Amino acid sequence: MGDRARTAAVIGGGVAGAVAGAALAKAGIEAVVYEAYPGRPEGVGGTLSLAPNGVRALEVIGADEAVRAAGDPVDRMDMTVGNRRRFTIPALPDLGPLWSMHRTDLHRVLHERAEALGARFAYGRRLASVRERADGVTAVFADGTEAEADVLIGADGVHSAVRGLVDPANPGPAYTGMLGFESVAGYEPPVDPGVMTFAFGRRGYYLYWRLPEGGTRWGVNLPCKEPLTSQAVRERSSEDWIATMLEVYDTDEPGGALLRSTGPVQAHGALYLMPKVPTWHRGRLVLVGDSVHAPSNSSGQGASLAIESAIELARCLRDLPVAEALPAYERLRRSRVESVAAQAAKANAVKAPGALAQAVMPLVMPLFIRTVMRPERTLGPVQRHRIDWDAAVA
Ligand SMILES: Cc1cc2nc3c(=O)[nH]c(=O)nc-3n(C[C@H](O)[C@H](O)[C@H](O)COP(=O)(O)OP(=O)(O)OC[C@H]3O[C@@H](n4cnc5c(N)ncnc54)[C@H](O)[C@@H]3O)c2cc1C
Missing domain, CATH: 3.30.70 (Alpha-Beta Plaits)
Known part of the structure; x- marks a missing residue:
């Protein structure tokens, strides 16, 4: 594996898969995205919001403007407790709003951008297993077809099949x-x-x-x-x-x-949500997006982190041989995604009613109040994150 990846099989054509396809193509790596659904996935449907860090990361693949055009800006976020108290969570200056959009519109924009950069999509291809060799990997699909690549990227969501292939001891969602x-x-x-x-x-x-x-x-x-x-x-x-x-x-x-x-x-x-995943990669297999770091929807960061990780993975594969690129990618991403997940877990604990929520609310309220009082300190590190695409990965 002293070689650089020239081809990649991306499993899953959701947010992480489409962005990985786009960024890999931009990095000069031939990428095919294999999606289980017969057409562009609608995922869980409905709407989602992209945070400023997610939209900024999309600049790397030139999808930021199209995403803004597909969404509605969220200028202010409030939190209410019971029917009484309303707090405004201030937005950080100069970062711009969150963007709320239909998931189908986000997928359309990302797929179109990935195709424009040269990635290909193959629909109706559900990964069933892999065969690994020293010099490559074969993806085997449920319909009996196969595909060869230098590296296989599991962008197949929170119920990932690739996660268990990377390490059967990895936890499930x-x-x-x-x-x-x-x-x-x-x-x-x-x-x-x-x-x-x-x-x-x-x-x-x-x-x-x-x-x-x-x-x-x-x-x-x-x-x-x-x-x-x-x-x-x-x-x-x-x-x-x-x-x-x-x-x-x-x-x-x-x-x-x-x-x-x-x-x-x-x-x-x-x-x-995904608990901490001990093994992010093995051999020529690697995980990206919800398959390895779904931080619960309380964070409002799941899709934005998936976008960032997909881009960083492509950057590492651009600059390093596979055997070095995958550990480098994990080093760049693990602490960031785990700290967002830890914050989200606190918010999650008070969403369900009952005695536990009553007990935890006093612990969570100070976090919210700190956010309100010092947004730069609490939100800044998450939302101001910037990927330097042009910098070589050491
Ligand atoms: C109700 C809800 C609301 C949310 N709201 C927000 C929000 O406001 N903001 C935010 O940032 N995040 C939000 N999230 C989280 C966000 O949806 C995820 O973080 C994001 O979709 C992760 O992208 P992904 O590509 O990793 O996974 P997914 O979007 O789940 O995509 C995985 C893809 O892989 C495909 N696939 C699965 N198995 C296989 C296989 N074996 N072979 C081939 N393809 C396969 C699936 O069909 C799917 O298309 C929300 C999640 C939920 C459930």
């Missing part, structure tokens, strides 16, 4: 104890458009923001003992789920009003 739902309500709470509110209700967490075209988009993290798949969730009607959500949010303001004025809900299913 951890269920957060919550199901994700999202929809648009007719009710418009008295908050300006452009303000995203993270609401810690009496018995559960939700978030909402008014849409420029009218109405309010909301999402809930509904506590549930069972980690139901999105398919299992869809077996119950939307009305049924709204009735269940009302049991949790009815007395919250504006949670109850949003639910009572809402259309059909979109089910994301069980929400997962």
